[in-house]
Amino acid sequence: MDKLLVHGGSPIHGAITISGSKNASLPILAAALLTEEDVVIRRVPDVSDTNYMVQILTGLGADVERFSGTVRITASEISDTAPYDIVRRMRASVCMMGPLLARKQRCVVALPGGCVIGDRPIDLHIRGLEALGATSEFEGGNVILTAPHGLKGATVDLCGENGPTVLGTDNVMMAATLAEGTTTITSAACEPEVVDLAEFLNSMGAKITGAGTPIITIEGVSKLHGTVHNVIPDRIEAGTFMVAAALAGDGVTLRRVHEGHLVAITAALRKAGHQVHFNNTGDACTVHRGDTPMPVEIVTEPYPGYPTDMQAQMTALFAMTPGSSVVVDTIFPQRFMHCAELKRMGADIHVADGKAVIKGVKSLSGAPVMASDLRASAALVLAGLVAKGTTEINRLYHIDRGYEHIDEKLLALGANVERVRER
Numbered sequence: 001m002d003k004l005l006v007h008g009g010s011p012i013h014g015a016i017t018i019s020g021s022k023n024a025s026l027p028i029l030a031a032a033l034l035t036e037e038d039v040v041i042r043r044v045p046d047v048s049d050t051n052y053m054v055q056i057l058t059g060l061g062a063d064v065e066r067f068s069g070t071v072r073i074t075a076s077e078i079s080d081t082a083p084y085d086i087v088r089r090m091r092a093s094v095c096m097m098g099p100l101l102a103r104k105q106r107c108v109v110a111l112p113g114g115c116v117i118g119d120r121p122i123d124l125h126i127r128g129l130e131a132l133g134a135t136s137e138f139e140g141g142n143v144i145l146t147a148p149h150g151l152k153g154a155t156v157d158l159c160g161e162n163g164p165t166v167l168g169t170d171n172v173m174m175a176a177t178l179a180e181g182t183t184t185i186t187s188a189a190c191e192p193e194v195v196d197l198a199e200f201l202n203s204m205g206a207k208i209t210g211a212g213t214p215i216i217t218i219e220g221v222s223k224l225h226g227t228v229h230n231v232i233p234d235r236i237e238a239g240t241f242m243v244a245a246a247l248a249g250d251g252v253t254l255r256r257v258h259e260g261h262l263v264a265i266t267a268a269l270r271k272a273g274h275q276v277h278f279n280n281t282g283d284a285c286t287v288h289r290g291d292t293p294m295p296v297e298i299v300t301e302p303y304p305g306y307p308t309d310m311q312a313q314m315t316a317l318f319a320m321t322p323g324s325s326v327v328v329d330t331i332f333p334q335r336f337m338h339c340a341e342l343k344r345m346g347a348d349i350h351v352a353d354g355k356a357v358i359k360g361v362k363s364l365s366g367a368p369v370m371a372s373d374l375r376a377s378a379a380l381v382l383a384g385l386v387a388k389g390t391t392e393i394n395r396l397y398h399i400d401r402g403y404e405h406i407d408e409k410l411l412a413l414g415a416n417v418e419r420v421r422e423r
């Protein structure tokens with residue numbers, strides 16, 4: 001298990017390039033199962049989640065070649081059962097359900113269960129696939145979906161108690177591409193990753209309109225074909241480095257970003273007193289720490305609102321921002337595991353009922369801390385950049401799930417970090 005040592009106090013500056021999006025890559029890799037033909041996906045980040053997805057595809061019988069950021073998949077003959085050993089390691093493996101069901105009329109996928117960010121039910125995924133004519137049963141920790149006579153288009157509402165579901169929208173959209181007739185998804189998730197998946201599917205011959213709005217229409221086709229696709233930039237990786245720059249930066253430029261995907265994060269940083277400038281084409285931005293940082297309140301919401309995947313990192317920034325800031329997570333109200341570790345570094349945070357109140361302190365001090373999930377680990381790295389002394393972040397595999405070569409990118413910006421490899 002690797003760990004990261006962050007020696008605080010070195011300001012970061014310079015430029016880095018943002019990687020392809022993890023959360024767009026995962027469903028797109030799964031969607032390659034919808035055709036027997038060759039699919040080439042570029043800018044897939046080299047993170048453990050995409051490696052697991054490649055292993056799942058291989059385990060299902062697909063031929064997969066990976067060279068740098070490019071993955072070529074040929075799924076001419078595949079099985080309907082996703083191998084448990086790998087599926088259990090990654091929650092996003094639930095997005096195999098839609099493509100497998102559409103292609104094989106049956107799928108067996110291990111249930112993801114909960115995780116440290118809270119309960120992660122899949123009732124809306126199942127409800128959506130059942131509306132298309134599938135039947136479901138649960139056996140031995142697996143969900144088994146069958147549609148022996150194929151799927152049929154229907155109207156499906158995917159709104160849950162906490163709003164729409166991203167991977168649920170992906171699953172129903174992927175399944176509906178090969179269903180007979182027209183499917184309408186209402187209360188669809190509007191995240192850019194859903195739009196990227198829809199663009200990928202359309203480039204394979206699917207007929208999808210409305211992705212990026214709450215109503216998506218999919219006209220079923222009998223077959224999809226091969227394609228080549230470039231994955232969108234990772235808005236959460238970009239947001240994480242934007243916050244790093246606001247916390248410890250002395251002018252940090254991020255290349256290959258998408259301004260339109262970063263509106264809520266940019267607004268929160270500007271409100272907190274930091275400077276964010278985009279270039280004319282909106283594909284690069286430079287962030288400077290403001291002279292008078294101010295406390296703000298952020299409330300996570302479905303896109304285009306402030307993303308839950310960016311609240312832990314912002315909490316690290318608020319830990320050193322004078323005054324009282326507030327973070328409310330309406331999507332995953334239990335997603336505050338990072339706060340206990342930030343407190344070990346000297347932060348003043350009170351968490352109750354899905355809300356953290358953070359009183360800025362003058363300084364944090366480095367400490368051994370435990371990463372509990374992907375974005376919580378990112379928050380600890382950010383805090384470590386400005387803490388006095390050394391922060392030792394254990395269980396680095398959490399961060400390696402979703403940040404491509406984070407240590408190398410931080411080193412390129414002048415941070416003093418060291419990955420300690422432990423076998």
Ligand SMILES: CC(=O)N[C@H]1[C@@H](OP(=O)(O)OP(=O)(O)OC[C@H]2O[C@@H](n3ccc(=O)[nH]c3=O)[C@H](O)[C@@H]2O)O[C@H](CO)[C@@H](O)[C@@H]1O
Pocket residue numbers: 023024026092119120121122123124125126160161162163164165166167168189193308309331332
């Ligand atoms: C791989 C990937 O893209 N992961 C992202 C995706 O996860 P994921 O797609 O799993 O998250 P969802 O959008 O489904 O979850 C949103 C909310 O809906 C609830 N819910 C979800 C499904 C369901 O069947 N029933 C139900 O009640 C969840 O508990 C949560 O409160 O979107 C989340 C919300 O933006 C992000 O934090 C994750 O990084």
Ligand SMILES: C=C(OP(=O)(O)O)C(=O)O
Pocket residue numbers: 023091092117309374375402
């Ligand atoms: C929570 C995340 O991912 P996952 O849904 O795969 O757990 C994330 O990317 O922050």
